[in-house]
Amino acid sequence: MTPPPAWVMALIYWLHMLATVVWIGSLAAINLLVLPAAKALKLVDQIGFISALQKRLEPLAWFSMGLLVATGLFQLSTNPHYDGFLNASTQWSLSILIKHSLSVILAVTSAVQTWEVLPAIHRILLKKESADEGELAKLQRRELILLRVNLFLSALILGATAFARAS
Secondary structure, three states, X not given: OOOOOHHHHHHHHHHHHHHHHHHHHHHHHHHHHHHXXXXXXXXXXXXXXXXXXXXXXXXHHHHHHHHHHHHHHXXXXXXXXXXXXXXXXXXXXXXXXXXXXXXXXXXXXXXXXXXXXXXXXXXXXXXXXXXXXXXXXXXXXXXXXXXXXXXXXXXXXXXXXXXXXXX
């Protein structure tokens, strides 16, 4: 197979890095900047603000993940180190296998947050007068745990990528 032109690979790498920055940058910003600052608000206002922010960020995050999969598969298919799916015979292939395994776990935790926790928060917020603050606090803790797990997983994914690049 003829390798793609350099400009194609440069574009693929750039898109992959851009998607990584958007995805991990938003996770870091929420965890390290927004959530601590939002504690100054009342619980219902805090959750409403975070939910509104998440509503805008979720499509970007999912688009970034899709772009990462597409560009990553293309990069994988052109990499001379690639020896097959689930191969772990070299440092590179083991690092890539770990990276992809962590990415699947991250996608699952993101799916739980997007399609379970956030809709539950929105349902409670729609009942403004009868909003159950105890349930809101419980969901907020769950969302915070999922966000922190995703940030931790993303750091591990970057570490696995670094190990692959170093080989």
